[in-house]
Amino acid sequence: MPIRLECLSHTPLQGYFDPAQEVRMEVERVQAAARERVLAYDPELVVVFAPDHYNGFFYDVMPPFCIGAAANSIGDYKSLAGPLAVPGALSRELAASVLAADIDVALSYRMQVDHGCAQALEVLTGGLDRFPVIPVFINSVAPPLATLRRSRLLGEAIGRFLSCTGKRVLVIGSGGMSHEPPVPELASADAEVAERLIDGRNPTPEARNARQARTIAAAKAFAAGTGNMHPLNPEWDRALLERLACELPAVDGMTNEAITRDGGKSAHEIRTWVAAFGALSAYGPYRASLDFYRPIPEWIAGFGAMHAAPAAAASTKKEH
Numbered sequence: 001m002p003i004r005l006e007c008l009s010h011t012p013l014q015g016y017f018d019p020a021q022e023v024r025m026e027v028e029r030v031q032a033a034a035r036e037r038v039l040a041y042d043p044e045l046v047v048v049f050a051p052d053h054y055n056g057f058f059y060d061v062m063p064p065f066c067i068g069a070a071a072n073s074i075g076d077y078k079s080l081a082g083p084l085a086v087p088g089a090l091s092r093e094l095a096a097s098v099l100a101a102d103i104d105v106a107l108s109y110r111m112q113v114d115h116g117c118a119q120a121l122e123v124l125t126g127g128l129d130r131f132p133v134i135p136v137f138i139n140s141v142a143p144p145l146a147t148l149r150r151s152r153l154l155g156e157a158i159g160r161f162l163s164c165t166g167k168r169v170l171v172i173g174s175g176g177m178s179h180e181p182p183v184p185e186l187a188s189a190d191a192e193v194a195e196r197l198i199d200g201r202n203p204t205p206e207a208r209n210a211r212q213a214r215t216i217a218a219a220k221a222f223a224a225g226t227g228n229m230h231p232l233n234p235e236w237d238r239a240l241l242e243r244l245a246c247e248l249p250a251v252d253g254m255t256n257e258a259i260t261r262d263g264g265k266s267a268h269e270i271r272t273w274v275a276a277f278g279a280l281s282a283y284g285p286y287r288a289s290l291d292f293y294r295p296i297p298e299w300i301a302g303f304g305a306m307h308a309a310p311a312a313a314a315s316t317k318k319e320h
C-alpha cells in the first residue's frame with residue numbers, strides 16, 4: 001500500500017507574464033523532475049487536493065470540502081479543459097469513509113475544477129486523464145473557511161481510507177503559499193460582483209477574458225512594485241515548509257486570521273498541502289524534501305515544490 005506525495009504551487013500567470021529566464025527554467029526543471037518521479041511511480045490512484053477561484057464553487061452552496069465523483073476542468077487561462085478520469089464508485093466510498101470519521105464533506109457528481117487543479121495534474125502527470133484521479137476541493141478563498149486543522153484531519157481521514165485500498169497512491173497538494181492576487185470578496189462586492197460570486201458559473205468568453213486580463217495587469221503592477229497588494233512573505237513560507245516536513249500537527253496553531261495577516265488572502269491555499277501531508281501522515285512517519293522555493297512576484301506567488309514518502313519506503317521502487 002505505497003503512497004507518494006507531490007505538492008506544488010500553481011499560478012495561471014505562467015506563460016502570460018514570466019520571471020527572468022533562469023527562474024523560469026529552474027521552475028520548469030523542478031516541474032519536469034516531479035513529473036518523472038510520478039511517471040516512474042506509475043500511480044494506480046491520484047488524489048488531488050485543490051482550491052477553486054470562483055469557477056466551480058460559488059456562494060449558492062459553498063462547502064468547506066467536496067469530493068468529486070465526476071469532474072470536468074473548465075480550462076481557464078492556459079490550463080487544460082476536459083473531463084478528469086474520476087473513479088466515481090471509489091469517490092463515493094471515500095466520502096462515506098470520511099463522513100464515518102466525523103469529517104463532514106460534500107460529494108459532487110458534476111464538479112468543475114479550474115487551473116488550481118488542472119495545472120497540477122498537467123504538470124505532474126502530463127494530462128487530465130492519464131491516471132484515475134479523485135479531486136478534493138478545499139475552500140481557500142470564500143470566507144468563512146474551516147480551520148487549517150480541519151484540512152489536516154480531512155487529509156488524515158482520506159489517508160486512512162487510501163491505506164486500506166491496497167493501491168499505489170499519489171497525493172497532490174496544489175496551491176500557493178503567501179500571495180494575494182485580486183479575487184473579489186462578497187463582503188465588499190457591489191450587486192453585480194456579488195451575483196458573480198453567488199452564481200457565476202460558465203461566464204461568457206468576454207467576461208472570462210476581462211477577468212484574466214485583470215489578473216495579468218495586477219501581476220505587472222505587483223512586479224513593478226506599484227499598487228497595494230499584500231507582499232509575498234518568504235520567511236513565513238519557509239517556516240511553513242519546515243513545519244510540513246517536520247512537525248505537521250503544529251499547523252493546528254495557525255489561525256485563519258494569522259494566515260491572512262501574514263501570507264495574504266490566497267495563502268489559505270496552503271490547506272491543500274496540509275491535507276496532502278495529513279493523508280501521507282496516516283501511513284506513518286515520512287521523509288519530505290524541499291525541491292524549490294522562491295518568491296516570484298511576476299506570478300503573484302510564494303512558489304514552492306516538495307515531495308515526500310513514508311520514511312520506511314523512501315527508497316523503494318514501484319511495487320506490484
Ligand SMILES: O=C(O)CCc1cccc(O)c1O
Binds near residue numbers: 176
Ligand atoms: O484567477 C484568479 O482568480 C486568481 C489567479 C491566481 C493568480 C496568482 C496566483 C494564484 O494561485 C492564482 O490562482
Ligand SMILES: [Fe+2]
Binds near residue numbers: 051116175176
Ligand atoms: Fe490559486
